[in-house]
Amino acid sequence: MKVQALYFDGQTAADRQVSVSLDAAGLQFSGDGITTQTWRYDGLGMVERYHRAHPFRLTHTDQQGARLILSDDALAQELIARAPQLKGGFSLKGQGRTLAWVCGIAGSFMLAGYLVLQMAPQTLAFVLPDSWRERVGDQVETSLTEGAPLCTGPAGMSALSAMVARLADGNPDLPPLSVHVYNIPIMNAFAMPGERIVITGELIRRANRPEQVAGVLAHEVGHVLKRHSEAQLVRATGLQILLSVMTGGGGDTISTVASVATMLSYTREAEAEADDAGLALLERSAIDPMGLKEFFEIILAEEGKPSTGAWRKISSAIATHPGTEDRIKKIHPLPDNIAARPVMTGDQWQALKKICS
Ligand SMILES: [Zn+2]
Known part of the structure; x- marks a missing residue:
């Protein structure tokens, strides 16, 4: 199988069409002015987790900064079969599995109860198995x-x-993310279990420049890094979450949570943590943080307006009221020694604005 893909060498800005195939040695590609290269399977990494019908962005340990973007689902799936690290999940996998195994063997409510009592939800959020977080994240996104x-x-x-x-470029430790845009007529964005982020089409439509969207995205990545949504789930469901991890379930947990939206409305402390983590990300990536500030100002102007009926339950998750003014005050321009670089080209911004049309 040979398919077309885009290749950025990480040195020049231009992307180039290459033709990609898989063989025993690794992923091979060549194209106009690019002699055949082989990316060994074990060195492959990803910028975002693979989702069907979405571009799959790959990196390789041998070629820092280079990217290969696949848009062919069949090839992506075959590749994942050969390079299992591309399946997703990035840390604590073993520990999560061990936890599930120990819990399963013991089959004991007592052990689960002990863990819930001994470990703060925020700590527990980091030992939940990746497979479970992925499954639950999927259900939360759907709901x-x-x-x-x-x-x-x-x-x-x-x-x-x-x-x-x-x-990701400024932050090599960033886990692979799934970022999806849905055509929802209110301005919002959410982080969900399993490194998932949803942004509404309305948010993108209302943004005046890409730095505003990037600011919101960085804030949500802050929630992802701190596993706030997983911790909220633990808080909301207590023992049930451990039982559901043990039994390999997921959906049951979600359906018993009174409201997914309640689960995702964070405390002011969590919002402040996500802001701080997000601002740090923006700085390391040399993205103007004033975009986030501008976005908060747009939200502030909206607050108090009645929310749209059907989407009411998710209409206030970004701006935890009150406190937006305080959050705005914390945002400052990049330090003088860091020159902001644009997030994307004008053409890319126009394309992003039209992602839902
Ligand atoms: Zn938030």
């Missing part, structure tokens, strides 16, 4: 987006992908 259309404009998705890559 929260309530059948709203997923926005898949190819140029828009590619621009979004470039934005995620910009954040």
